[in-house]
Amino acid sequence: MIKKICSLVLVVLLVLQGGCWGRKELGQLAIVMAAGVDRAPGGDIRLTVQLARPRAFGGGVERPSGAQENNAWVISENGETVLDAQRNLEKRVSRSIYWGHNVILVFGEELAREGIRQAFNFFTRSPTARETLWVMVARGKAEDVLNSHSQLENTSAQSAGSMLRMRVGEPVMLKDLSMMLASKGTNPALPRVELTASGRPQGPGMVENIPQGYKGAQQPPVGTHAEITLTGTGIFKDDKLVGWLNVRETRGLLWLKDEIKRGVVTVPSPVEPGKKISINITRGNTRVEAFFDGESVWFDVWMKMEGTLWEQQSKEKLTNPVIYKAIEKAMSREIENIARGALNKAQLEYGVDIFGFGEAFHRKYKREWASMQNRWNEVFAGAQVNIAVEGRIRRTGLTTNRLSEPQ
Amino acid sequence: MVVLLVLVFLGIIWLEVPGLVRKKMWRELAAFAVFLLIGMALSIPQALGIELPNPNRPIEVLFKPLAEWMQK
Amino acid sequence: MVEKGKIDSTQAILLNITMIFATALLSVPAITATHARQDAWLSSLLATLLALPVAWLTAKLASLFPGKILIEYPEAILGRWAGKILGLLYLLWFIQICSIMVREFGDFMVNAFIPETPIVVVNIIAIAIAAYIITQGLEVMARVNQVFLPLILFSIVLIFVLATPEMDLRRLLPVWESGAMHIFKGALAPLAWYGEISTFAMIVPFLVRPGEARRIALISVVAVGLIFAFLVVGSLAVFGPGIAAMAYPVLNVTRVINIANVIERMDPFIVAVWITGGYIKIAFFYYVIVLGSARWLKLCDFRPLVLPVGVILAALSIMAGDNSLEIFHFIGDVWPFYALFTFEFAIPLGLLVIALFTGRGKDKP
Secondary structure (H helix, E strand, O other), X not given: OHHHHHHHHHXXXXXXXXXXXXXXXXXXXXXXXXXXXXXXXXXXXXXXXXXXXXXXXXXXXXXXXXXXXOOEEEEEEEEOOHHHHHHHHOOOOOOEEEOOOOOEEXXXXXXXXXXXXXXXXXHHHOOOOOOOOEEEEEOOOHHHHHOOOOXXXXXXXXXXXXXXXXXXXXXXXXXHHHHHHHOOOOOOEEEEEEEEEOOOOOOOOOOOOOOOOOOOOOOOOOOOOEEEEEEEEEEXXXXXXXXXXXXXXXXXXXXXXXXOOOEEEEEEOOOOOOOEEEEEEEEEEEXXXXXXXXXXXXXXXXEEEEEEEEEEOOOOOOOOHHHHHHHHHHHHHHHHHHHHHHHHHHHHHHOOXXXXXXXXXXXXXXXXXXXXXXXXXXXXXXXXXXXXEEEEEEEOOOOOOOOOOOO | OHHHHHXXXXXXXXXXXXXXXXXXXXXXXXXXXXXXXXXXXXXXXXXXXXXXXXXXHHHHHHOHHHHHHHHO | OOOOOOEOHHHHHHHHHHHHHHHHOOOHHHHHHHHHHHHHHHHHHHHHHHHHHHHHXXXXXXXXXXXXXXXXXXXXXXXXXXXXXXXXHHHHHHHHHHHHHHHHHHHHHHHHOOOOOOHHHHHHHHHHHHHHHHHOOHHHHHHHHHHHHHHHHHHHHHHHHHOHHHOOHHHHOOOOOOHHHHHHHHHHHHHHHHHHHHHHHHOHHHEOOHHHHHHHHHHHHHHHHHHHHHHHHHHHHHHHXXXXXXXXXXXXXXXXXXXXXXXXXXXXXXXXXXXXXXXXHHHHHHHHHHHHHHHHOOOOOOHHXXXXXXXXXXXXXXXXXXXXXXXXXXXXXXXXXXXXXXXXXXXHHHHHHHXXXXXXXXXXX
């Protein structure tokens, strides 16, 4: 009997105690959607976070004014380290900062040029932050980039994350960045983001500030909406930003790294000069092999690309094998050009291997690698790269020849 | 903290001792008492905030050369 | 007879697997990769090979002394006093490694999931549950394990299958880069883990067919070796040699799973794996301590010793180190030598040699 009573008391106690020390309910969390790390004057770290505003996330509620509400709250704080800055943030945020749903991590340009190792260790150590968050580098300040919202997604962070998931830019997760930094056979390349004017704002208070002003216009227009935009790739030497690739070169980078998911190749018409043909790449793979003859290093790259011809400005008959063979040839040449563009920039201008060619070399020549790994970037810069592209048009959409032409 | 610990010990004694006495298992009772005393000696000082020596330390010292070789 | 339950051969194999594998899945892949880098999987296979003699030795000793458990062999071989002392040392060894296991368990939970909970609470809960399991006896423990081990293995396979999109087997290349010495160094930690098979000698008399002990021990080691190699290959394929810097590589593998943004955040699976496996492992060693003590003192029942030993384990688990780094250092750099040069291999080997020379024990193998 006494035992039964005791067990009962224990069970009741268990229920009352609630169990967990670190227990935090959803209502006590400030959920970080995006984090930005900048260099603050004086050598501190400036941490910017985009916090989700839970009320604005509630779906289906009609807002009386009809105006859109910003779903995120963006604040910044300085600190000696990221963790220190987060601690300082908590002086202003009423809830405890929760990293578990963080989608993107953006490094500011200035900090990236000094080195990013100092800024992301916290995210790999803390058990709440995920290794799967997308890492990118901002043109200018990360703080400015995060200070934005998205027209389609709840927050601009989710918008940027979704674009990377679709491989619009070089997709790098935190775990990939760690691996790239740990390897001597490659250097990190992170997608570059900035704000660009993207249509009109949906209501008062929804206006973004584009730091460099509206590009292409003399004066920043009143009331511009700006979205986080992927505008290329930042190239790193070890952990320091050394330069940029533009959008076209970024595609070359993606193709050379065998991360092809989609893309469009536009080639001139083989018959009518000035007219263009566009092919939507659906599938492809790239194989890189390293060669070493004791003196020089060279690489053979085989690329196989398949696509669908989806647009034709010209009028040639595609059903003619000569024509489509010519288009395929032009497509292969264009793909090679794009890849060369990225390669030349990396080899000649910056002298860094961002393609993982060093890894390919390492896999094949493990003995030679030992003496070469510490000067790999120079070896890479002087290496000859042969690219062979096999472009194939597999389909032409719903029409074979032009529908609007008299047959 | 200490009070809680003492309560735990009393609870353990209360759970085990009556049965042992009833069945006249004196040998078991003696073993139980010795183990419990060792347990008390190891836990009560910790509850009081006294740091006890780490039992793994002597072994670490003994195998130090090999451990250093491993770290190379 | 202190223990009346009997377990069959399958249950014994499964119990051996959990008994070795449950903590090996935490930090050992990282320790191995620290030395052997991308050749860690070779290390783990080498360790399996080297562990076979340990398993054979264990079973051989057990076959010489039917009805006796590990801590009673010295008495039969070396005589009363020396044997009693060596038996006591064995008990202390089991207490020590069990407390380290409890600590490892607590560190993992606190490091990865409940950073604000005091570790002593996690440890006490683990010990309390283990205490409950062992008061039910060996047979119940074996059956619990028989239910849970398949689930554990299924979860692990599931995790690695879901992680295949993140894998690239080229990360295992080039093979044999680190060289024989580093591969051997990397094999030491898993070898010390596989060497825990020597604990199996504590339960051989409770097998339905003790004659199958050798087969059981060898199969267990090979099974554990293969599971562990699978974990190492999987973790390497996801992260490359970088797993060396991770505290719990398999957990990191779980965390990167993301299939179509729907199947992600699978960490609870690995927690389930660890909690069930870890509790059974702790319970097994806890049981061995309590059973061994009872036999050493010639008691009729081990149950009165369960709770006092639990208190000792909880206290020692806190004393085992100031921080998790100290524990990592101990299990990575000290424990392999400590285990192999003493209780797992060297002492049993010495005992066997003496037993064979003096002709003690049953003559027939």
